[in-house]
Amino acid sequence: MKDVQPKGSHFIDGAYVEDTAGRVINCVYAATGEVVAKLHSATPAVIAQALDSAKRAQKEWAALPPVERGRVLRRVADILRERNEALSELETIDTGKPIQETLVADATSGADALEYYGGITASITGESVPLGGDFVYTIREPLGVCVGIGAWNYPTQIACWKSAPALACGNAMVFKPSEMTPLCALKLAEIYVEAGAPAGLFNVVNGYGDVGAALVTDSRVDKVSLTGSVPTGRKVYAAAAEGIRHVTMELGGKSPLIVFEDADIENAVSAAINANFYSTGQICSNGTRVFVHADIAEAFAARLVERTKTAVIGDPLDPETNIGPMVTDTQRAKVLEYIEIGKSEGAKLLLGGGIPAGFETGNYIEPTIFSGVTDDMRIAAEEIFGPVMAILTFTSEEEAITRANATEFGLAAGVFTNDIKRGHRVVAQLEAGTCWINQYNLTPVEAPFGGVKMSGVGRENARAALEHYSQIKSVYVALSDVESAF
Numbered sequence: 363m364k365d366v367q368p369k370g371s372h373f374i375d376g377a378y379v380e381d382t383a384g385r386v387i388n389c390v391y392a393a394t395g396e397v398v399a400k401l402h403s404a405t406p407a408v409i410a411q412a413l414d415s416a417k418r419a420q421k422e423w424a425a426l427p428p429v430e431r432g433r434v435l436r437r438v439a440d441i442l443r444e445r446n447e448a449l450s451e452l453e454t455i456d457t458g459k460p461i462q463e464t465l466v467a468d469a470t471s472g473a474d475a476l477e478y479y480g481g482i483t484a485s486i487t488g489e490s491v492p493l494g495g496d497f498v499y500t501i502r503e504p505l506g507v508c509v510g511i512g513a514w515n516y517p518t519q520i521a522c523w524k525s526a527p528a529l530a531c532g533n534a535m536v537f538k539p540s541e542m543t544p545l546c547a548l549k550l551a552e553i554y555v556e557a558g559a560p561a562g563l564f565n566v567v568n569g570y571g572d573v574g575a576a577l578v579t580d581s582r583v584d585k586v587s588l589t590g591s592v593p594t595g596r597k598v599y600a601a602a603a604e605g606i607r608h609v610t611m612e613l614g615g616k617s618p619l620i621v622f623e624d625a626d627i628e629n630a631v632s633a634a635i636n637a638n639f640y641s642t643g644q645i646c647s648n649g650t651r652v653f654v655h656a657d658i659a660e661a662f663a664a665r666l667v668e669r670t671k672t673a674v675i676g677d678p679l680d681p682e683t684n685i686g687p688m689v690t691d692t693q694r695a696k697v698l699e700y701i702e703i704g705k706s707e708g709a710k711l712l713l714g715g716g717i718p719a720g721f722e723t724g725n726y727i728e729p730t731i732f733s734g735v736t737d738d739m740r741i742a743a744e745e746i747f748g749p750v751m752a753i754l755t756f757t758s759e760e761e762a763i764t765r766a767n768a769t770e771f772g773l774a775a776g777v778f779t780n781d782i783k784r785g786h787r788v789v790a791q792l793e794a795g796t797c798w799i800n801q802y803n804l805t806p807v808e809a810p811f812g813g814v815k816m817s818g819v820g821r822e823n824a825r826a827a828l829e830h831y832s833q834i835k836s837v838y839v840a841l842s843d844v845e846s847a848f
């Protein structure tokens with residue numbers, strides 16, 4: 363295994379920082395269980411250093427002409443693309459996701475975000491509001507120091523999706539990666555400095571949940587953006603509210619994928635595969651409740667099983683591998699428990715359900731398909747965050763919509779139909795922040811991404827994210843005399 367030990371656990375003010383007094387974080391390669399790097403969770407002194415330097419750098423950064431700020435972000439995008447191979451390998455080692463995915467979905471999607479926001483930095487402006495003589499103009503101002511807290515499934519992408527719009531708006535960011543994947547964001551911090559960002563503008567502090575909690579309540583912090591589970595979201599949202607801080611919450615889901623009887627079955631099967639088994643099922647927007655019209659349910663399931671059997675399970679660093687291990691043994695144990703729950707609830711196990719033969723070392727698990735699932739089963743109601751698909755059947759459009767919406771989550775939804783009117787009619791009624799018609803799980807930077815209901819608050823990507831990293835100042839300008847009562 364290549365040496366991935368970073369020069370320090372944190373990256374602050376343009377340099378690696380270490381404080382061995384912090385609790386140890388072992389970075390484990392999910393395919394073998396090998397400890398590939400050892401870091402230390404941030405101490406209060408490290409957190410203070412990160413926030414102080416971010417506060418300083420933010421002022422310097424916000425004072426630059428926007429076109430110069432945009433240029434720095436675009437340089438970051440270029441470097442991410444130049445180093446895609448090395449960064450993808452690191453992402454694979456950090457997460458266990460197959461290299462065939464990380465080469466196309468991580469540093470590259472991060473680069474898209476940096477390029478997009480670099481391109482619009484100079485057009486983040488206010489407006490002029492005529493009042494028939496007097497007028498108002500508005501200024502879109504940065505919030506100040508933003509804290510980003512990441513989940514473990516997309517460490518590079520999450521760090522880029524948060525930092526790119528934050529920095530474009532003139533903020534600084536202190537980013538805390540998940541303790542399970544501490545390596546990738548450190549590389550991004552190095553690249554920001556190399557691209558010309560002021561030291562301290564993008565700092566990374568590694569640590570457990572307590573480090574995240576300390577950041578959220580610090581008086582130097584103006585905004586918190588979390589990607590994580592609903593239970594963590596509740597805590598972080600409440601803690602941020604104490605200081606009336608701005609928040610973005612990108613949380614979990616249990617999204618529906620509805621396949622109507624007139625759908626192209628081959629495309630719908632491809633979408634169901636992508637919506638459940640990409641990244642070994644560890645994607646927030648996954649369409650894990652696959653509602654299939656009763657008339658085609660048998661044919662759909664047969665083809666799905668046939669194709670899923672051909673998936674190559676293996677070493678994630680092997681380019682042939684489609685399905686790698688789960689991020690940790692704990693996460694896999696949780697998924698295996700859900701599979702047992704599914705069986706005991708009476709769902710029919712069509713495929714998978716255990717540890718693949720020959721893969722007893724590492725956190726491997728088979729892609730698993732249940733049919734005969736009903737809405738009340740826990741495997742249909744709770745976020746599993748692993749490669750477990752539940753097939754449910756329906757007979758009418760109205761029924762499919764009602765049942766798809768019968769969840770506390772609202773992150774995403776997909777509809778497969780060849781009737782374009784039906785496609786639009788159905789998504790208009792689905793309670794989800796992102797919907798796809800005849801596609802699933804594509805999240806281009808040009809499209810806003812985020813959830814409704816318990817799945818979150820705010821949006822990432824597109825111009826929509828600018829609303830969440832800036833605030834508007836109104837300036838009233840009088841051209842006439844001031845009237846007063848006396």
Ligand SMILES: NC(=O)c1ccc[n+]([C@@H]2O[C@H](COP(=O)([O-])OP(=O)(O)OC[C@H]3O[C@@H](n4cnc5c(N)ncnc54)[C@H](O)[C@@H]3O)[C@@H](O)[C@H]2O)c1
Pocket residue numbers: 511512513514515516538539540541569570571572573574575576578589590591592593594595597598611612613614615645646647745747773813817818
């Ligand atoms: N909506 C999205 O964009 C999106 C994307 C990826 C993952 N997710 C969700 O993330 C979850 C999986 O990720 P996870 O297991 O890392 O989530 P998690 O909620 O356990 O942890 C997320 C982050 O929060 C930190 N944290 C934990 N307790 C904290 C506290 N009290 N204060 C501040 N920070 C704290 C963790 O250290 C970690 O960095 C799933 O629910 C998934 O759906 C959502």
Ligand SMILES: NCCCC=O
Pocket residue numbers: 515516644645646647805
């Ligand atoms: N590519 C989008 C991933 C977001 C959630 O896990």
